[in-house]
Amino acid sequence: xxxxxxxxxxxxxxxxxxxxxxxxxxxxxxxxxxxxxxxxxxxxxxxxxxxxxxxxxxxxxxxxxxxxxxxxxxxxxxxxxxxxxxxxxxxxxxxxxxxxxxxxxxxxxxxxxxxxxxxxxxxxxxxxxxxxxxxxxxxxxxxxxxxxxxxxxxxxxxxxxxxxxxxxxxxxxxxxxxxxxxxxxxxxxxxxxxxxxxxxxxxxxxxxxxxxxxxxxxxxxxxxxxxxxxxxxxxxxxxxxxxxxxxxxxxxxxxxxxxxxxxxxxxxxxxxxxxxxxxxxxxxxxxxxxxxxxxxxxxxxxxxxxxxxxxxxxxxxxxxxxxxxxxxxxxxxxxxxxxxxxxxxxxxxxxxxxxxxxxxxxxxxxxxxxxxxxxxxxxxxxx
Amino acid sequence: xxxxxxxxxxxxxxxxxxxxxxxxxxxxxxxxxxxxxxxxxxxxxxxxxxxxxxxxxxxxxxxxxxxxxxxxxxxxxxxxxxxxxxxxxxxxxxxxxxxxxxxxxxxxxxxxxxxxxxxxxxxxxxxxxxxxxxxxxxxxxxxxxxxxxxxxxxxxxxxxxxxxxxxxxxxxxxxxxxxxxxxxxxxxxxxxxxxxxxxxxxxxxxxxxxxxxxxxxxxxxxxxxxxxxxxxxxxxxxxxxxxxxxxxxxxxxxxxxxxxxxxxxxxxxxxxxxxxxxxxxxxxxxxxxxxxxxxxxxxxxxxxxxxxxxxxxxxxxxxxxxxxxxxxxxxxxxxxxxxxxxxxxxxxxxxxxxxxxxxxxxxxxxxxxxxxxxxxxxxxxxxxxxxxxxxxxxxxxxxxxxxxxxxxxxxxxxxxxxxxxxxxxxxxxxxxxxxxxxxxxxxxxxxxxxxxxxxxxxxxxxxx
Numbered sequence: 001x002x003x004x005x006x007x008x009x010x011x012x013x014x015x016x017x018x019x020x021x022x023x024x025x026x027x028x029x030x031x032x033x034x035x036x037x038x039x040x041x042x043x044x045x046x047x048x049x050x051x052x053x054x055x056x057x058x059x060x061x062x063x064x065x066x067x068x069x070x071x072x073x074x075x076x077x078x079x080x081x082x083x084x085x086x087x088x089x090x091x092x093x094x095x096x097x098x099x100x101x102x103x104x105x106x107x108x109x110x111x112x113x114x115x116x117x118x119x120x121x122x123x124x125x126x127x128x129x130x131x132x133x134x135x136x137x138x139x140x141x142x143x144x145x146x147x148x149x150x151x152x153x154x155x156x157x158x159x160x161x162x163x164x165x166x167x168x169x170x171x172x173x174x175x176x177x178x179x180x181x182x183x184x185x186x187x188x189x190x191x192x193x194x195x196x197x198x199x200x201x202x203x204x205x206x207x208x209x210x211x212x213x214x215x216x217x218x219x220x221x222x223x224x225x226x227x228x229x230x231x232x233x234x235x236x237x238x239x240x241x242x243x244x245x246x247x248x249x250x251x252x253x254x255x256x257x258x259x260x261x262x263x264x265x266x267x268x269x270x271x272x273x274x275x276x277x278x279x280x281x282x283x284x285x286x287x288x289x290x291x292x293x294x295x296x297x298x299x300x301x302x303x304x305x306x307x308x309x310x311x312x313x314x315x316x317x318x319x320x321x322x323x324x325x326x327x328x329x330x331x332x333x334x335x336x337x338x339x340x341x342x343x344x345x346x347x348x349x350x351x352x353x354x355x356x357x358x359x360x361x362x363x364x365x366x367x368x369x370x371x372x373x374x375x376x377x378x379x380x381x382x383x
Numbered sequence: 384x385x386x387x388x389x390x391x392x393x394x395x396x397x398x399x400x401x402x403x404x405x406x407x408x409x410x411x412x413x414x415x416x417x418x419x420x421x422x423x424x425x426x427x428x429x430x431x432x433x434x435x436x437x438x439x440x441x442x443x444x445x446x447x448x449x450x451x452x453x454x455x456x457x458x459x460x461x462x463x464x465x466x467x468x469x470x471x472x473x474x475x476x477x478x479x480x481x482x483x484x485x486x487x488x489x490x491x492x493x494x495x496x497x498x499x500x501x502x503x504x505x506x507x508x509x510x511x512x513x514x515x516x517x518x519x520x521x522x523x524x525x526x527x528x529x530x531x532x533x534x535x536x537x538x539x540x541x542x543x544x545x546x547x548x549x550x551x552x553x554x555x556x557x558x559x560x561x562x563x564x565x566x567x568x569x570x571x572x573x574x575x576x577x578x579x580x581x582x583x584x585x586x587x588x589x590x591x592x593x594x595x596x597x598x599x600x601x602x603x604x605x606x607x608x609x610x611x612x613x614x615x616x617x618x619x620x621x622x623x624x625x626x627x628x629x630x631x632x633x634x635x636x637x638x639x640x641x642x643x644x645x646x647x648x649x650x651x652x653x654x655x656x657x658x659x660x661x662x663x664x665x666x667x668x669x670x671x672x673x674x675x676x677x678x679x680x681x682x683x684x685x686x687x688x689x690x691x692x693x694x695x696x697x698x699x700x701x702x703x704x705x706x707x708x709x710x711x712x713x714x715x716x717x718x719x720x721x722x723x724x725x726x727x728x729x730x731x732x733x734x735x736x737x738x739x740x741x742x743x744x745x746x747x748x749x750x751x752x753x754x755x756x757x758x759x760x761x762x763x764x765x766x767x768x769x770x771x772x773x774x775x776x777x778x779x780x781x782x783x784x785x786x787x788x789x790x791x792x793x794x795x796x797x798x799x800x801x802x803x804x805x806x807x808x809x810x811x812x813x814x815x816x817x818x819x820x821x822x823x824x825x826x827x828x829x830x831x832x833x834x835x836x837x838x839x840x841x842x843x844x845x846x847x
Binding site: 071107110111123124128129134136141330337338 | 516517518519522523524550553554555557558559561562564565566573575577578579580581582591592594595598599602760761783785786788789791792793794795796799813
């Protein structure tokens with residue numbers, strides 16, 4: 001696919017481009033990819049957002065042990081490890097790290113960057129439920145973040161620039177959604193693996209180039225006859241799906257199943273909802289990023305997320321769910337316990353719970369479990 | 384079979400006689416056998432300063448609560464649970480707004496830990512049941528919440544009509560209570576907040592954070608009134624605030640008295656029962672205050688007589704292990720010849736005592752979760768440092784519970800800060816405050832003894 005090649009070429013030179021931008025005075029704003037940091041504000045301030053979403057490698061996890069004991073979510077420890085190892089320049093060229101605090105795992109990234117490095121860190125809070133007071137709290141955090149960006153970049157965020165940035169990000173989400181929806185067809189024109197890589201690229205790529213790529217990909221896939229492989233349709237969900245952590249995707253698709261939709265708290269950009277630009281733009285951002293954002297497992301009541309997953313499973317006609325969580329993300333571990341029963345009752349489809357600490361030795365047992373799961377679905381009359 | 388044990392826990396013969404049917408019934412449900420009683424007596428004598436009446440009085444309060452907890456469903460119309468780290472003032476205020484005969488309040492996890500854990504060493508069946516019912520092993524789930532869930536699932540203690548829980552200090556209580564709600568239909572009210580202050584904010588707190596937490600407190604009280612059918616009264620709020628303040632201040636005096644005495648007058652294990660009553664809403668408010676007054680008097684007497692449990696002149700340490708279940712770590716540190724001057728979070732920093740601008744009661748409740756340890760990692764570290772300075776210690780032992788998501792990130796930062804700022808060594812130990820299966824004192828002994836040697840040598844060198 002020509003468009004994918006263009007994206008690949010762009011990503012290959014993106015670091016050089018970001019370095020050049022930084023030298024010319026543009027601020028680079030790194031952020032934890034939990035879906036609560038509106039990139040629109042960063043663009044409107046004249047800075048460039050950079051999602052820190054690498055994961056899946058064992059070395060950074062091992063490295064992090066010098067700074068934090070192991071009983072913190074694997075992805076969060078990885079972020080600390082990548083920064084301390086110094087192997088990934090993206091973690092070092094950022095001027096400011098923004099951490100929307102969702103739980104103590106994510107907060108740990110901010111604490112370690114604060115204490116052990118010279119990185120500027122800014123946090124704002126994400127309450128765990130959605131009443132009006134919680135909305136106001138999140139909104140107050142966004143205003144504080146806006147103030148911080150203005151102070152940090154020296155640029156005023158006015159409504160015109162913010163509106164422009166919202167339009168840009170809305171268009172990107174629309175396109176990701178259109179492409180994702182194509183996977184509702186019986187033989188999806190794009191694999192889960194390719195879609196996830198596309199989604200991950202959205203955290204790093206230049207938005208305008210990325211939107212061009214998405215336009216082309218969408219046009220190409222739309223006109224393409226459904227030729228994807230037939231196989232059990234899987235919903236992949238869980239705590240974090242990081243850039244580079246593709247083992248479950250590969251194992252599942254190699255076993256003959258199709259991952260047709262994903263839902264993750266972190267790592268995967270949420271594209272189902274757009275910012276509605278009628279009225280106050282800050283309120284509109286809070287509405288999109290907090291009130292209408294699909295909630296992660298630590299939100300209460302937990303039914304909102306579980307009902308949403310069931311709806312997604314129904315909508316994409318899935319035959320099974322793979323629940324992929326990282327070690328010590330306790331909210332996901334607990335929710336998996338009762339979601340499996342709920343799923344059985346409401347859709348009568350199976351669920352496979354997998355857990356990872358980004359350890360190489362996990363691969364064998366994980367592969368066996370994934371293959372068995374796919375075989376069970378096939379044997380029980382799934383596709 | 385339990386008369387001697389209960390006498391050790393300051394029960395009078397009349398009370399034992401009067402309460403026998405209830406105690407028999409509760410112990411039968413709990414599966415407490417003759418050998419458990421024997422083990423309990425032995426553990427108490429080995430680990431606590433049992434000659435002190437104040438300690439025995441506190442033990443009595445916890446033992447009575449154990450019986451009350453087990454029989455709560457048959458003796459009360461409604462049951463309200465909470466557990467650490469929920470603020471005591473709102474809990475007490477709710478409790479005091481209700482009729483004692485109708486509504487039972489408890490922190491069941493703490494009660495089970497202090498009795499079935501610390502006295503009888505019999506928590507494992509509850510932990511296993513908790514692990515099998517949604518809080519699996521090997522994932523660093525909080526053992527406090529495994530214990531209470533397990534005890535409910537096993538039918539040892541009843542499910543409550545309402546659970547009141549805090550989500551500001553750590554993630555796990557709210558997550559575990561979602562399970563209780565989804566699987567067992569228990570209504571849950573949350574005191575919510577966000578641990579989001581920026582580095583450098585301490586000791587300030589932002590107004591909208593307090594207001595948010597205050598709004599959640601109002602919501603919580605509303606749910607309490609709906610579910611329990613009681614109206615919160617101003618008199619209850621006043622009594623709760625007053626009783627809490629009086630107890631807390633006296634406890635602070637006791638902690639300071641012990642921390643500045645040489646030799647260390649009593650074992651820090653003997654303070655645990657009083658400390659955890661800072662978060663347990665017992666109706667025996669007069670009893671707990673009286674126990675504390677007695678203990679203070681007894682400690683003062685020991686200080687005046689120069690009596691101690693550790694040699695005079697022993698190196699002093701700050702320890703972060705206020706362990707309700709297992710006294711062995713604290714005892715081992717003391718037996719290694721170190722005087723534990725202070726244990727976090729026994730001592731409150733002056734900041735907590737400071738006046739704040741909030742007048743609305745719910746907002747005042749909201750201030751609590753925005754202060755001190757719940758404030759941030761920065762605050763946690765600053766308070767550890769302040770403890771070390773205030774008690775002029777020679778070293779620190781950071782025993783951290785590996786399943787505590789709030790505590791874990793602070794461990795290495797605390798170590799490096801104390802070592803850098805004060806030039807004293809910090810020993811990091813890994814364990815669990817609520818589950819003894821994951822570590823043992825024996826396993827850690829060599830490191831503790833080596834650390835004690837190091838401190839003694841450093842102290843001798845300094846003196847020379």
